[in-house]
Amino acid sequence: MAEHTSMLRDGFLLLGFALIFVLLFRRLGLGATLGYLVAGAVVGPQVLGMVGDAEQKLGIAELGITLLLFLVGLELNPARLWRMKRDILGLGLLQVVFCGLAVTAVIGVFTEFSWEAALALGLPLALSSTAQVLPMLQSSGRLRTPFGERAFAMLLFQDLSIIPLITIISAMSRNPADAGGPPGWLLALYTVGALAGLIAAGRFVIRPLFRLIGNLGEREMFVVAALFTVMASAAVMELLGLSTALGAFVAGVMLADSPYRHELEADVEPFRSILLGLFFLAVGMMLNLTAIAERPLFVAGMALALITVKAAVIFGIGMAFGMAWRGAMALGLLLSQGGEFGFVLFAQAQNALLIAPDAASLFGAVVTLSMATTPFLMMATARFRREAEAAPGEREGPQPDGANAVVVGFGRFGQSVTQMLLASNIPVTMVDTDIEMIDVAAGFGAKVYFGDGTRLDLLRQAGAGDAEMIFFCMDGDQATPDFVEAVHEAFPRAAIYVRAFDRRAVIGLRDAPVNAVVREVMESAVKMARIALADAGLSAEAVARSEDMFRANDKERLKLQIEAGDIRVARDRIITTPQLSEG
Structure with a gap:
């Protein structure tokens, strides 16, 4: 009974603080992600100490990341991907590689981290915040413009790069538990076999299942079937010692071109939103505010370095791809922050014994601070972005795959x-x-x-x-x-x-x-x-x-x-x- 009461009390407090801070941060134009992080830090053991056991809550909330990758997979409509292939494989790939290596070099030169730790920190910092950037593009009406398409292409490739980045961190792991696992060649075979099995299951089991549910008219069973698909795919990968995120992503891809895509997105989205919010609350609770308070100049300086390096690299890539300098600058500033997946990869690096918990907290604070600067950077560059919009040929009509x-x-x-x-x-x-x-x-x-x-x-x-x-x-x-x-x-x-x-x-x-x-x-x-x-x-x-x-x-x-x-x-x-x- 006491445990049940504690769960209700913790849920009440977490949701209450989340409501207050998310609404406040939304009102200030700073985004929901920052609201959840600050709410978790305030209600957690570092400040008010009203809710504890952040590790257990983080374990449950990681389902939000799994569902997020499932939704990313659902977005991979083949027609749209083929039309955007140059931007995705060109802009996206170059942005992740060059930004990741540049930030890794900054960390390696100006800190005392080993090269493995610098790489485990620098590569995640190459990723930007999809949860923050896409709403900004949508609210400004620029998502379907060439500028918005390029930003979306970079964000999409970043989401896709989560899987190889997790694999890279696992390959560098110093954790004896990871070292005792199967050899790399066997993991590769497991991965190929699991992917083939999931694709076959999607074609011959999952699609007929959704068709049956649709014929029966049992809408609530769509929710059950959608969650079952995600959980089953993730569980298969976990059983084989592979990334659960990869399983969820493949589950999304195999249903991306099905007639049920929009229904699945609508059914899964509320669970994704709630669990992802809980994930950021748990991350906020686990931030070591004492370590951050002891090194505030490090956090501020690293956040400034991150924003400067990413903005400069993306500006250069944009210019190389024929963008006007104003548009390239706006794109660089828009994507200059760290992203929510940084917290996921920092946790992976910590579990792999590549970085200490204090380092994860410090760089989590770097990501948080960089995200907080984005709205202000975009307000400061509004004049450049307006002029870029007015440039000849910058705006187009509806794209062939976009619903006009x-x-x-x-x-x-x-x-x-x-x-x-x-x-x-x-x-x-x-x-x-x-x-x-x-x-x-x-x-x-x-x-x-x-x-x-x-x-x-x-x-x-x-x-x-x-x-x-x-x-x-x-x-x-x-x-x-x-x-x-x-x-x-x-x-x-x-x-x-x-x-x-x-x-x-x-x-x-x-x-x-x-x-x-x-x-x-x-x-x-x-x-x-x-x-x-x-x-x-x-x-x-x-x-x-x-x-x-x-x-x-x-x-x-x-x-x-x-x-x-x-x-x-x-x-x-x-x-x-x-x-x-x-x-």
Whole structure:
């Protein structure tokens, strides 16, 4: 009972302090990651001493890193990766290698660390904060510009480089437990075999499993299946003595091109956010503030050196790749900080006996301080970035793989809307819950993602935040006024178009923030009547006159019903008897 009470108390305190500091740091523009770190330091044993046992909490919270790598794997859409291959393999690779070696050289020259320790510290510091940079690009509307694409390419390669960096640290390990493990060649065989097994399991087990769940309509089982996939992949790798992060990453990659990608992202994201927040809280609790307080000049000087070296190296790489100097400078400053994966790799280096716990705390503080400077650096360079945006050719239209339009519902109605948009060269992301229809669409070459498009989190995963148009083409009255209002608040940039089941639905949406509401059978019914009247021998003028009369009458009736909010209004305007022709 005492242990249960302690867990509740610790959870209450950790979440309470996290809420306060994350909201405060968000308000100051410093990002959620710093808020979690400071909250952990304050509530932990170094300051208030209200919560302890940080090591146990860190062990649980490392699941957040596992889920983060799973989501990184899900982002690896082959079409987008192929288009960005030059930036990812060029800019990304050069940035990680040159920044890592440059920072390693600074640590090796100006400190007394061995070269193994300097490498174990310098390589992680080459990584930037994805959790901080991407929201900054999104909020400024630059994620889909060439500048944003290059920054994203570097961040993506950094995320991919976690696996080889973990492998490098493991190879340098001084821990006898690691030394007693299997030889390197056997680990390599294990890795290849495990990857092949995971890919085969994804194709022949996991995808059919998700298809079955989708057919059954058991949405909550998607959450269970998603977490099962991540945990099983990580457990297999752990059993073989390999990186659990690699297992989660491969699990994401093998589902990246599946119709379930957006649903999986939406289901896993809340768990990732909570556990990753707990990870940073635990890291904050484990920071040795005494060691940091004893060497504040070292922390400040190393943070300044990190920012300067990374900004200079990235600036040079950007110039070499043909960027204007202003854009290259902005890119260097944007990615000059250390990143959240630095804490993960420092923990790996500490477990490998490459660095002492005090060194992990010192360099954790270096990462934290460098992250805190980024918003201020970007504010100081706002003028340069604005001029870079205004430069000719700097901004483009929507990219081929980016959703300029999101179509929810890929039935007969949604298919027609989608084809007209694509015929006008507008990129579209299609979402539906009908597994059989998704399979049929795939047979015709159409990529439709599985997911409930009435969920805001799934719409966000499908690219609604960057879309200019959102179409709700589902059957029935699923696009309710409250839902449309919520969509408009969440994605104010997007124009909203709704397929309405009947005039009741149109009346219900009278005050909703929609650009257009279309009754689903109105135009097809009018067309059928026109054909029948022509076949009956009426002249073209008589057919047109009948259509005009019907449309004018229907429009006036609908207007009165919308004003009154009552479908029973203007019943006298319904045409119920043959109309006498004029003349």
